[in-house]
Amino acid sequence: xxxxxxxxxxxxxxxxxxxxxxxxxxxxxxxxxxxxxxxxxxxxxxxxxxxxxxxxxxxxxxxxxxxxxxxxxxxxxxxxxxxxxxxxxxxxxxxxxxxxxxxxxxxxxxxxxxxxxxxxxxxxxxxxxxxxxxxxxxxxxxxxxxxxxxxxxxxxxxxxxxxxxxxxxxxxxxxxxxxxxxxxxxxxxxxxxxxxxxxxxxxxxxxxxxxxxxxxxxxxxxxxxxxxxxxxxxxxxxxxxxxxxxxxxxxxxxxxxxxxxxxxxxxxxxxxxxxxxxxxxxxxxxxxxxxxxxxxxxxxxxxxxxxxxxxxxxxxxxxxxxxxxxxxxxxxxxxxxxxxxxxxxxxxxxxxxxxxxxxxxxxxxxxxxxxxxxxxxxxxxxxxxxxxxxxxxxxxxxxxxxxxxxxxxxxxxxxxxxxxxxxxxxxxxxxxxxxxxxxxxxxxxxxxxxxxxxxxxxxxxxxxxxxxxx
Amino acid sequence: xxxxxxxxxxxxxxxxxxxxxxxxxxxxxxxxxxxxxxxxxxxxxxxxxxxxxxxxxxxxxxxxxxxxxxxxxxxxxxxxxxxxxxxxxxxxxxxxxxxxxxxxxxxxxxxxxxxxxxxxxxxxxxxxxxxxxxxxxxxxxxxxxxxxxxxxxxxxxxxxxxxxxxxxxxxxxxxxxxxxxxxxxxxxxxxxxxxxxxxxxxxxxxxxxxxxxxxxxxxxxxxxxxxxxxxxxxxxxxxxxxxxxxxxxxxxxxxxxxxxxxxxxxxxxxxxxxxxxxxxxxxxxxxxxxxxxxxxxxxxxxxxxxx
Numbered sequence: 001x002x003x004x005x006x007x008x009x010x011x012x013x014x015x016x017x018x019x020x021x022x023x024x025x026x027x028x029x030x031x032x033x034x035x036x037x038x039x040x041x042x043x044x045x046x047x048x049x050x051x052x053x054x055x056x057x058x059x060x061x062x063x064x065x066x067x068x069x070x071x072x073x074x075x076x077x078x079x080x081x082x083x084x085x086x087x088x089x090x091x092x093x094x095x096x097x098x099x100x101x102x103x104x105x106x107x108x109x110x111x112x113x114x115x116x117x118x119x120x121x122x123x124x125x126x127x128x129x130x131x132x133x134x135x136x137x138x139x140x141x142x143x144x145x146x147x148x149x150x151x152x153x154x155x156x157x158x159x160x161x162x163x164x165x166x167x168x169x170x171x172x173x174x175x176x177x178x179x180x181x182x183x184x185x186x187x188x189x190x191x192x193x194x195x196x197x198x199x200x201x202x203x204x205x206x207x208x209x210x211x212x213x214x215x216x217x218x219x220x221x222x223x224x225x226x227x228x229x230x231x232x233x234x235x236x237x238x239x240x241x242x243x244x245x246x247x248x249x250x251x252x253x254x255x256x257x258x259x260x261x262x263x264x265x266x267x268x269x270x271x272x273x274x275x276x277x278x279x280x281x282x283x284x285x286x287x288x289x290x291x292x293x294x295x296x297x298x299x300x301x302x303x304x305x306x307x308x309x310x311x312x313x314x315x316x317x318x319x320x321x322x323x324x325x326x327x328x329x330x331x332x333x334x335x336x337x338x339x340x341x342x343x344x345x346x347x348x349x350x351x352x353x354x355x356x357x358x359x360x361x362x363x364x365x366x367x368x369x370x371x372x373x374x375x376x377x378x379x380x381x382x383x384x385x386x387x388x389x390x391x392x393x394x395x396x397x398x399x400x401x402x403x404x405x406x407x408x409x410x411x412x413x414x415x416x417x418x419x420x421x422x423x424x425x426x427x428x429x430x431x432x433x434x435x436x437x438x439x440x441x442x443x444x445x446x447x448x449x450x451x452x453x454x455x456x457x458x459x460x461x462x463x464x465x466x467x468x469x470x
Numbered sequence: 471x472x473x474x475x476x477x478x479x480x481x482x483x484x485x486x487x488x489x490x491x492x493x494x495x496x497x498x499x500x501x502x503x504x505x506x507x508x509x510x511x512x513x514x515x516x517x518x519x520x521x522x523x524x525x526x527x528x529x530x531x532x533x534x535x536x537x538x539x540x541x542x543x544x545x546x547x548x549x550x551x552x553x554x555x556x557x558x559x560x561x562x563x564x565x566x567x568x569x570x571x572x573x574x575x576x577x578x579x580x581x582x583x584x585x586x587x588x589x590x591x592x593x594x595x596x597x598x599x600x601x602x603x604x605x606x607x608x609x610x611x612x613x614x615x616x617x618x619x620x621x622x623x624x625x626x627x628x629x630x631x632x633x634x635x636x637x638x639x640x641x642x643x644x645x646x647x648x649x650x651x652x653x654x655x656x657x658x659x660x661x662x663x664x665x666x667x668x669x670x671x672x673x674x675x676x677x678x679x680x681x682x683x684x685x686x687x688x689x690x691x692x693x694x695x696x697x698x699x700x701x702x703x704x705x706x707x708x709x710x711x712x713x714x715x716x717x718x719x720x721x722x723x724x725x726x727x728x729x730x731x732x733x734x735x736x737x738x739x740x741x742x743x744x745x746x747x748x749x750x751x752x753x754x755x756x757x758x759x760x761x762x763x764x765x766x767x768x769x770x771x772x773x774x775x776x777x
Contacts, residue, residue, distance in 0.1 A: 058566070134758070140508060143718050145761050147709075148754030155751035166747075207761050255708065261573055268570045416589070419581035426574035431559055434567035 034290055036246050039181035040239045041282035044418055045233035045266035053227035054201070055271035056208030058143040058216050061130070062236050062263045064150030067255035069119035069237025070244040072174045075114050079162075081110075083173035112175040116241045116285035118185070123237025124230045130230035135222060151261050158252040169244075176246035184242060185279075188235050191444075192275055195231070204228055205256065206271075226297045232393065250326050269429060271436030279438060288425070293420030295447055363455070375457045475666025479620055480742040481735060486626040486695065488734020489633035493688035494711035494724035495718070496640065497549075497681030501677045503657035503721040504677050506565060511552055512685055513708015514579035517701060519545045519686025520594065520693040521587060527595045534598045538632075538690050542683040550675050559670075576708075583701030594693035599625060611766040629691045635728055636687055640680070653677060657721060675710060706750065710737075716759045719761040719767030728768060732756065 044062060051059045077083065082092020097107040134145045158166040170458030194200050203224050206214035244250050261459050268287055364379060501509045522544045526537035553560055556575050560568045611627055644650035655663040656673045664670045664774045668720045692707065693699050710733055718729025733753055760768060 036612045067565060073538060086592055133762055137761055140502075140506075140720070141716065141765060143508075145758055148713070151754050152751050152758075159747055237706060258705075265570055265573065268566055272564075272566065399520065413585055416581055416585040419587055423574050423577035423581055427556055427571050427578060430567050430571040431556070434560055434563035 014082070027072040032120065034286070036181050036184045036242075038283045039178070039185045039284045040186045040243050040265060040287045041263075043235055043242075044263045045282040046141040046192055047232045047239070047269065048263050048266045049273070049275060049278045050196075051228050052206070052267050053233040053274070053278070055225060057225055057228060058139060059146045059229070059232070060143045060257065060264060061146035061148075061150035061153075062232070063255040063259035064146075064428075065123040065233040065236035065239035065254070066243070066259075067150075067153050067157060067234075069123040069439050070240030070250055070255075071157055071169070072122035072237070073115040073119035073241035074169055074244040074250055076118055076161055077111060077175065078169075081111055081115075081173060085171055086173065094461050103129045107346055108173075108175055112180065112241075112245060113174070113429060115237050115245070119237040119241035120234040121237070124234040125238065126237075127229040127231075127233025128226060130233075131226040135225045135229070147257050149258070150255070150257055154252050154255050157223065157255075164208040165248070166252060168249055168253075169247045172244055172248045172250065174245060174248050176242045181242050181246070184238055188238075189275055189279060192235075200224075200227075208273075225359055231426065255405075265426060269310075269426070269436050271438035271441070273393055274438040274441055276438070276442050277436055278439035289422060292421055293414065313462060377448075379386070475618065475620065476742070478618065480738045483618060483626070484735035484738035485731060486622075486629050486734070487737060488731040489637075490688045490692050490695075491707065491711045491714045491733045492727045492730025493633055493684045493691070494707060495715040495730045496637070496723060497685045498656075499723060499726040500653075500677050500681045500713050500721050501713040502715070503673050504653065504660070505557070505561070506756060507557065507568050507570075509557075509571065510569070510708070511575040511579060512681065513704035513706075513711070514576050514583070515545050515549055515597060515682045515704070516685040516689040516707060517547060517554075517583060517690075517699070517704035518579065518630070519689035520680075520699045520703065521583070521701075522686065523690040523693065524592065524594055524699060527701075537542060537598070539689060541690055542686045545686035545689075546679040546683040549678040549685075553675060553678040557762070558674075580705070581700050584679065587701055589701065591698045594697040594699050595641075595695045596694045606619060610627075623695075627692045629695060632687065632691060636684060640684070641723065642671050643680075647681055649676065657755050710750075710753050713757045716767055717757055719770030722767070722769050725767055725769035 024421075042396050048059065048062045051057050076084050077224065079088060079090050082088040082090060082094035082096075086092075090097075094104060094107055095113055097110070098104065102110075130146065130149045134142060134149070137145055151372075157163065163169045196204065202215070203219045204227075206219050207219075211221050254447050262285075266281045267278050269285065270279070270281030474705050491586050497512050497515075501507060501512070519541045522541040523537045526532045527534070532540070535572060552575055557568055560571060569664050603724075608624045611622050611624050614622055614723065628748050652663070652668045652673050653676070654670055655666065655675075656670055660670055661675075680700075688707075688711075689699075689704070693768060711730065714729035714733040715726045716729070717732060718725030718727070720726075733756070736756055737749055765772065
């Protein structure tokens, strides 16, 4: 029972996505694409967490491993698969399987499975090749060497004409579905969780904590570092294969060092050494960049952020304050989600306003209950947020000239503005929570329980003890 | 043109480019020296420097030298503000938090720059140079062409000349002045330096100011050579300069200068003799080779590990 929660959640999510994808004609292609992106991000972030978070080896080349997997598997299915529209059309593996009576509907998933494993093995080999020589390096030097590896992979790929070179690789058959991505995300999480719970997992963590001490008690540190790189690269390759067979085109420009950095950001924001944190951060950040695409989304996210800042201090207070604070963040998040689903300027607007006002009230109340200076700060932030939100939302016709112009300017520059907001959120989150969302904690019943219990105030505690002693 | 002349030509171009990398690498290496932080936003400070000079020249019609100085001062202040707001609160936190913040600041500057300046490239008014009295340099350039057959634009001579002046000035500042020595002390051991009465916070602020000013100078100098500036121009030169700092031995000022020159020369030799496609890969190839042989860079000292 104690260990059941993560499996339960992963299973539920996989079921939901599986059922959802079964009725996928109900969902828009945009939404499906979003879910696929999230799943791939989860695989990438959690596998990088094995290297960065658990083993403590700072790698900046994860996009390079992903590229290896993507290109290896795409080249195989393109040249050997025999799918319609590829050079081996009618022949290839698909043709051979059809020859022994296996229909394409059964053969395609089989081919994808083989491609996935090949992508994983190819990337793992690359991980091994990179790991063996570079693991003599430490810390920042290792980071830079892996960054260099990722860039070299990209440059080499863009020189190979067979996979499209710098123009990109097109015509890859679409074999990935939401269910495949969800299943592999679940496999990755469960595999890594079990690995980290084993004695091997303890060895990874011991390398992170103190390499010398780990070696002194007989842990083969080099072996575990290389192993972490190899396993992490394997799953990055799988993610690359899923990516390639969903997007159907690949471009060397999709695997730059900035893309590696984005994965690192997910790991660090989620919490180094927390698989649940990586998964959550991968989903949140992917969603965030999409939500920010609409103007309203941008406003809502900025607003949610203000709420979070207003509420976070209150979370250290009493139980009621914490519950209210969490519900404020939840309501604000709900508002953001509704913006995404309902879209701008539809019937949803009154609902979003209602959710916004509700969450602001909750934030205000939680700060009030938490007491002290928080009341003032909470009140100011909540009121500013409410008024700004209402002004922008409702009063677009009532807005005075300069504000209207500002609104139009924001609407005209959403594509750049969303990245600015993303970057600002990144800096803000790092400054407020330097250890990431979950720190090193995993999702467990205990964590959930502790969220609902008031944290004791250390100051009062010592006072009480002092009185008792006297 | 003989093959020797060709080689010499590439070498000179490489040195001109490399001296710019050295200037940027100095900022990386100085900040790394005092804070052990890879300041990813440094390449974007370089971009801001080019833009400040652009506006100083095209909007305020200033001559080259004042524009350069204004841009250096402006970026110095920007660097100090970044340190104050984004890095100082995280100084006692895990180093990775500061690193991610640095990446965030870098993205903020790039995308903010696209928002403010627009994403399309602008032409840097490099004709401002011909307006100033650089007759001596033009004469030198002409003499070089006549005697050795080297085609070197006066702009490139300006770049090499300014970079050398700045680097010599920095070298003298760090080794001869009291403040420079304090900077070295902070780089060696921050806590002990603080016990010796060195105002560590002020020294770190100053380090950011000087490093960012040098990056701004590099930005203006590059804009002179390749008169196209845009908000993400800092990305690759920044990465390459950082690689140069690591190759030279990060935390070491001579190392940064050496590494920058190696990067610039290697880049032009590869473009000249192999293919411009490998322009980006060569930097990393050299990096990995150097790190494998000397894990702390060319001038780096061996790390002594204490248990």
